[in-house]
Amino acid sequence: MTAEWIRWPANVVARFGGEPVAFGGDYNPEQWDEHVWHEDVRLMREAGVNLVTVGVFSWSTLQPEPGRWNFGWLDRVLDLLHAHDIAVDLATATASPPPWLTTRFPEVLPVDRHGRTMAQGGRQAWSPSSLVYREHSLELVERMAGRYGEHPALALWHVSNELGGHNSRCYGEQSAAAFRAWLRERYHDSLDELNAAWTTAAWSQTYSAWTEIQPPRLTFTDSNPTQELDFDRFSSDRLREQLRAEIAVLRRVTPDIPITTNMVLFDAGKNMDYSSWTADLDLVASDHYLRPTPDAHVELSFSADRARGLARGGPWLLMETATGATSWRSVNPAKRPGQLRRDVFAHVARGSDGICFFQWRAARAGAERFHSAMLPHAGAGSRKFREVAALGAELASCSEVLGTRVAADCALLFSEESWWAAERASHPHNGLSYAETALGWHRTLWEAGVTVDVVPPSADLSGYRLIVVPMLYLISDRDAAAVAAAAEAGATVLVSYFSGIVDPLDRVRLGGYPGAFRDLLGVRVEEFAPLAEADSVEIDGVTGPARVSTWHEEIELTDAVAEARYLDGDFAGAPAVTRAARGAGEAWYVGVELPADARARLLDAVAKRPSAGRPADGLEVVTRRSAGHAYLFLINHGDTEVTVQGSGTDLLDGSVHEGKITVPAGGVRVVGSAR
Secondary structure (H helix, E strand, O other): OOHHHHOOOHHHHOOOOOOOOEEEEEEOHHHOOHHHHHHHHHHHHHHOOOEEEEOOOOHHHHOOEOOEOOOHHHHHHHHHHHHOOOEEEEEOOOOOOOHHHHHHOHHHOOEOOOOOEOOOOOOOOOOOOOHHHHHHHHHHHHHHHHHHOOOOOEEEEEOOOOOOOOOOOOOOHHHHHHHHHHHHHHOOOOHHHHHHHHOOOHHHOOOOOHHHOOOOOOOOOOOOHHHHHHHHHHHHHHHHHHHHHHHHHHHHHOOOOOEEOEEEOOHHHHHOOHHHOHHHOOOEEEEOOOOOOOOHHHHHHHHHHHHHHHOOOOOEEEEEOOOOOOOOOOOOOOOOOOHHHHHHHHHHHOOEEEEEEOOOEOOOOOOOOOOOOOEOOOOOOOHHHHHHHHHHHHHHOOHHHOOOEEOOOEEEEOOHHHHHHHOOOOOOOOOOOHHHHHHHHHHHHHHOOOOEEEEOOOOOOOOOOEEEEOOOOEOOHHHHHHHHHHHHOOOEEEEEOOOOOEOOOOOEOOOOEOHHHHHHHOEEEEEEEEOOOOOOEEEEEOOOOEEEOOEEEEEEEOOOEEEEEEOOOOOOOOEEEEEEEEOOEEEEEEOOOOOHHHHHHHHHHHOOOOHHHOOOOOEEEEEEEOOOEEEEEEEEOOOOOEEEEOOEEEOOOOOEEOOEEEEOOOOEEEEEEEO
16 A cells, blocks of 8 residues: 555545445654654554555754755655555645744734734744744744655645644734735725724724724724724634745645645634635544534534534545544543544544544653543553554445545534624623634534534535524625525525624624514514613424523514514514515525424424434434445434334445444444445
C-alpha cells in the first residue's frame, strides 16, 4: 500500500472497496527517544493505523535557531512510517513559533483587548497581522514542501493547526494598521461610506481620518456593533490570508498533494468564518471533542453534520478526537465502556471517511500529558489500546462505505456572522445563545430521526424537503430571497424568533419584525417581548399545551394562519406559532422559545410525519448511499436493545438480517444492502 489511496478528494471518492477507512492520529516522535519510534510503528500496525499527522508543533525542533535547520529526525520518521505502510498527513509546523522568533521580534506576539501582550510559552503565540511571522512561517513551509513534496509517505498537507483557535483576535498596533487597510479596501477608500455603514453619527463617532480608526478595544460602554462585526470579519480574513499564503507555497511546489487544515466547529470555532475558507481546501477536516454532558452524542452529530455541510455533502475527515478524557476542562471524565465505539461510528455515519485521534502515544510531560491517547500511559496491555485496535479492525471492514453520501433532506441554516452579531450586547434579551438555539433545534431533529445538513445560508437549498432557520439574526437580502424561493419551490421552511432582524451591517430592517422574513412568513411583529427569568406564559395548539419562557411576542397575521395561540398573559388569544402557504411549500414562524417536548410535537406537524415513526429513544439512525448500495448506521446510545425494520448484512460482524435488525444496548450496526 502507498499513500496514493488516501489522496483526497478524487482518489477516495473513486475507491469504493479496495482500501481502508483512514485511521490514526497525531504523532509527536520529537517528544520521544528514537528507540521508541520502532515500538510505535509496530503497535500502529497492530492497531490498524494507516495515517498519522506529523510535525504539528515541531517548528522549534526543525529550526532550533535562526539559520540552522534540523530535518534529519523528520527524514527518519517519514522513512520509518513509509516502510510500515503508514501514510503521513504532514503539518507545515507553523502553528506555534519558536522562542527565538518571539524573542528577536516581540512584535510577533498578539495583544488582547485589554492591551496586554501575550507571552511566549503556550501555543499559537503569534498575531495574524504580523508580517515578520508571515515571512518566517512561509520560509518554513517552502523548506518543508521542497524537502518532502516527493516523499512516498506524504498523503496530505496539514496547514498550521486549529488555525485561530487561540489567537483569532489581536488588538495591537500592527493589527490596527492592518484593520484600517482592510477597511479602506472594503469601503472603497471612502470615509463617508464607512461612516454611513457604521452609523457613526451615533455616540459622536464620526471619523475624519483613517488613522483615527482603532480595533474595538476595551471601552467603558458597548462598542459600535458594526465596527465589532467588521473586526470579526477582518480577523477571520487575516487567518484565511495565512492559510492561503501557506497553500500558495504548497500548490506551487507540490501541486499534486491535497491540502487541508483542521477546523474546530463548535465552542472555540466561533471566531472563524469557516464557510469562506472551504473553497481554498481540497478536503474539509474537523476536530471534535465530546462535551461532558449526558446528551453529548447529539452535539457530536451537530458538529459532524456541519462538517459535512461545509464539504457540500462530500467526503470529510475527522482530524482530531479523543479516545477518552481531555485535559483542559475543570473535570475531565473518561469515556464510558462502548462510548468510544459509538462516537467513532457516529462520525462515519455522518460522512467522515477517516477517524484520527489526538494523539497516538500519551505524552509523558508537557501541558497535554493527561490528555487521552490511542496508546495510553498504561501501554499496549490496556483496555484502551485493545478498544483502539478493535476499532481499527472494524473500520477496515467498512471500506465499501468510502465516498458514499449521507442521505439528508433537511437543511439547518447556520451562519458564523449571525453567531457573532446575535450574541453582542444591547439586545432585547442578552441571555440568548445563537449556538445553543441552533443545537436545540438540531437535537429535536436528531430525536425525530431526521438527518440534517448544517449549511451556511448561502448554500444551494434546492432538494431539501425541510429547511430550519433557528435565530438567524443577520442575513443578506440574497440569502433571504433564496430561502423564500425554496418555499415557493416546495420546501417547508421553519423560522424561529429573532431571525431576519438585521442586514449584514447589523442595521435593523425597518417596517416590523422579523424583517427579512416578514413577507415569507406572512406575519408582522411591532415589539419584542422577552420574558424575565421568573415569567412564563402558556400556549396551546399544534405544539400541544406548553408553558414557554425566555421569549414571546405579539404576532400580527398578514396572510398566515395561527397554529398555536397564547392562553394567558398580555397576548392571550394572539398567535404564537403561525403557518403560511407559499407556492408549492409553506413557511412556519415560531415566535416563542419552546420547551423540548413542544418543539418535538411542532416538528411532527411541520414535517407531516406521525410521532409513531420516530426511532426508539437513544437510537441514532443515518443512511449513507452510493449508486447501488445503502448503508444503514444504527447506533444505540440507550441501555436496552432495540429492534427496527430492515434487511442486509452487518459489515461489522457479518450477521445477516432479514426483515428486522436488533441493535444491542450500547451497540452499533452498519447494515449494507443493494438498492
